[in-house]
Amino acid sequence: MRIVPLSCGEIAASPPRPGAASGNFRRNAPGVKPKGWLYPVVLSFLVATQLLLPKAAQAQERPYFVTYSQDMEEPGNLELETFNVAGNPRGGNAFIGSDIEAEYGMKTWWTTEFYLDGQATANDSAIFTGFRWENRFRPWLGEHHVNPVLYAEFEDTSADKTLREVVGHDGAPDFLDPNGVSRLDKEREMELKLILGSDVRGWNFSENFITEKNLQSGEPWEFGYAVGVSRPLQLAANAHECVLCREKFAAGAEIYGGLGTSDGFGTRRTSHYAGPTMNWTAPNGMTIGMSPQFGLNNYSVPFLFRFSVSYEIQEVFAHFHK
Amino acid sequence: MSTTLFATSNGAWLAKVPAREHERNNPYRDQPDAVLAGQRVFHDHCAHCHGEDAEGIKKHPSLRSARVQQQATDGDLHWLLTNGSMGSGMPSWAKLGDPQIWQVITYLKSLHPDQVAR
Numbered sequence: 001m002r003i004v005p006l007s008c009g010e011i012a013a014s015p016p017r018p019g020a021a022s023g024n025f026r027r028n029a030p031g032v033k034p035k036g037w038l039y040p041v042v043l044s045f046l047v048a049t050q051l052l053l054p055k056a057a058q059a060q061e062r063p064y065f066v067t068y069s070q071d072m073e074e075p076g077n078l079e080l081e082t083f084n085v086a087g088n089p090r091g092g093n094a095f096i097g098s099d100i101e102a103e104y105g106m107k108t109w110w111t112t113e114f115y116l117d118g119q120a121t122a123n124d125s126a127i128f129t130g131f132r133w134e135n136r137f138r139p140w141l142g143e144h145h146v147n148p149v150l151y152a153e154f155e156d157t158s159a160d161k162t163l164r165e166v167v168g169h170d171g172a173p174d175f176l177d178p179n180g181v182s183r184l185d186k187e188r189e190m191e192l193k194l195i196l197g198s199d200v201r202g203w204n205f206s207e208n209f210i211t212e213k214n215l216q217s218g219e220p221w222e223f224g225y226a227v228g229v230s231r232p233l234q235l236a237a238n239a240h241e242c243v244l245c246r247e248k249f250a251a252g253a254e255i256y257g258g259l260g261t262s263d264g265f266g267t268r269r270t271s272h273y274a275g276p277t278m279n280w281t282a283p284n285g286m287t288i289g290m291s292p293q294f295g296l297n298n299y300s301v302p303f304l305f306r307f308s309v310s311y312e313i314q315e316v317f318a319h320f321h322k
Numbered sequence: 323m324s325t326t327l328f329a330t331s332n333g334a335w336l337a338k339v340p341a342r343e344h345e346r347n348n349p350y351r352d353q354p355d356a357v358l359a360g361q362r363v364f365h366d367h368c369a370h371c372h373g374e375d376a377e378g379i380k381k382h383p384s385l386r387s388a389r390v391q392q393q394a395t396d397g398d399l400h401w402l403l404t405n406g407s408m409g410s411g412m413p414s415w416a417k418l419g420d421p422q423i424w425q426v427i428t429y430l431k432s433l434h435p436d437q438v439a440r
Contacts, residue, residue: 062417074413108408141408143416202419236421239358285366314370 061287062204063279065306066165066256067228069206070147070197072138073105076317081310085163087301089175093122097161099132104316109138119161125179130157130187132164136195143199151193151208159183163304165191167212168222168261171271171299188215202235204228204252220263226256230277243283251278257296271300279308286311333389339401346397350421350428360429363422367415376433381411391434399427 062069065083073079081101088094096119103113113134120126134153159182161175174182191212198205210224230252238247257272259265275293282288289308295301350356365374371382378384390399403423406414415423 069417071417072413075411105413108406108411108413138408142405143414199416199419202421204417232419235419237359237363237425239355239362241362318370 061250061279061281061289061310062206062228063230063250063252063277063289063291064206064228064254065277065289065291065293065308066163066208066273067206067226067254068136068149068151068193068195068197068208069204069228070138070149070195072108072136072149073103073111073312074314075105075108076315077105077312078316079103079310079312081308083162083164083306083308085161085304085306087161087163087175087304089172089301092172092176093124095119095121095161095175097129097163099162099164109141111136117157117160117162119159119179121161121179127159127179127183129160129162129183130155132157134191145198147197149195149197151191151195153191153193154189155191156186156188158186160187165210165212165224165226166256166258166271166273167191167210167224168220168258169269170222170224170258171269172295172301173299175301186216189213190215203231208256220261222261223259223265224257225259226254228252228254228277241283244280248281249278251276253277254291254293255296257300269299272296273300273304275304277306333393335402335407336389336394336398339398343401344395344397346395346400348396348400348424348427348431350424351396351431353428356425356428357432358429359422360425360427360432363418363426364429367418368426376430385430386433390430396424396427396431399430400424403427 062071065085079102081103082098083101084096084098086094086096097117098119099115099117101113101115103111105111113132113136115132115134117129117131118127119129132153132155134151137150137152139148139150159179189212191210193211194209196207206226206228208226210226212222212224213219230250232247233249233251234246236247238245242248253274253276255272255274257267258270259267260270273293273295275291277289277291279287279289287308287310289306289310291306293304293306295303350360364376368385369376371379372385373379373382376385384390394402400420400423402412403415403418403426405416406412408414418426
């Protein structure tokens with residue numbers, strides 16, 4: 001990868017390279033503060049965690065990337081995750097959006113999660129795009145036919161390309177501005193979700209209803225949805241440990257998109273995506289997920305490839321007490 | 323919180339189990355492979371609270387007790403694992419799915435002294 005010094009003016013003047021699939025990530029642009037240190041540090045942390053804290057859970061993760069299920073983090077457990085999405089919008093530059101997440105089970109009915117987001121865009125720059133803090137609450141104890149979870153998130157981001165949710169009129173045009181321009185648009189937002197999840201004969205059905213509000217501007221409430229279905233390839237555990245057996249895989253599909261705003265609810269000028277999803281849990285507890293996802297209309301990025309790595313540490317604070 | 327903790331560890335949850343759940347049969351009962359599989363699932367998900375030997379750790383109760391081994395039926399334990407006792411820190415394990423829950427119960431019941439002697 002060639003690192004090219006670039007001024008902010010040059011970024012704004014540089015036309016995006018149509019159809020660019022790869023290219024130089026210009027990291028040193030003044031006004032576009034690179035945070036290249038962030039990912040090596042967090043990656044080192046993940047590796048160190050693997051080496052130092054071998055007692056990990058076999059996570060039984062749902063293979064969703066956008067959809068939330070009713071599952072909560074077990075109390076005292078810490079899950080470290082990275083979610084990534086690569087895309088190539090028409091008339092724009094290829095990008096990778098990434099986040100690093102730390103999810104902690106406060107109570108059986110309360111899970112809290114902190115995210116750091118970043119993105120790299122071909123022919124542009126690699127930047128830190130902000131943070132998010134979410135909390136999920138399960139109001140009904142016990143298991144029901146439909147299990148509701150209430151979700152509240154605060155985010156402070158700009159030029160975000162992680163696509164962790166699609167709301168309002170989010171769409172491919174959002175990806176055409178250079179980072180130097182789009183990061184000027186600060187988004188301090190509150191996001192609320194109603195998550196509904198059901199388990200039926202090993203199948204999980206999850207539906208999310210999303211609303212988001214920019215707290216700084218007079219913009220209207222934005223709406224979106226996400227729906228997922230998944231199932232482990234084998235429900236019963238094997239008598240002996242295995243690596244590539246069906247027990248270690250879960251597969252499914254998800255669909256998500258925007259539903260307009262409080263000024264105009266509906267699907268006009270909204271983007272929608274769908275695709276199959278799959279994950280695999282390694283014997284040491286690390287879960288690796290992937291999903292090719294397809295834009296369902298011309299307002300969407302035509303193709304997204306998502307991948308994730310997660311690792312759960314049981315009773316994380318107990319390790320420090322030893 | 324201390325009241326609900328006590329309620330779970332003293333077995334008050336047993337009274338909440340519906341009759342239909344109480345009488346459910348374990349399809350994996352006494353199957354040697356299910357004991358081994360259940361032991362794996364127990365190690366992955368349960369041992370950090372209840373101990374590798376299921377004797378319990380701190381506030382988390384022993385699963386070798388007479389209540390679990392004799393008083394509670396397989397159906398009772400299935401109900402507890404599926405629903406959890408969320409107020410007391412016992413999460414729902416519904417996400418494991420019925421087969422793995424039954425396998426864990428098969429393993430737990432194999433810890434009964436009569437089963438071990440067999």
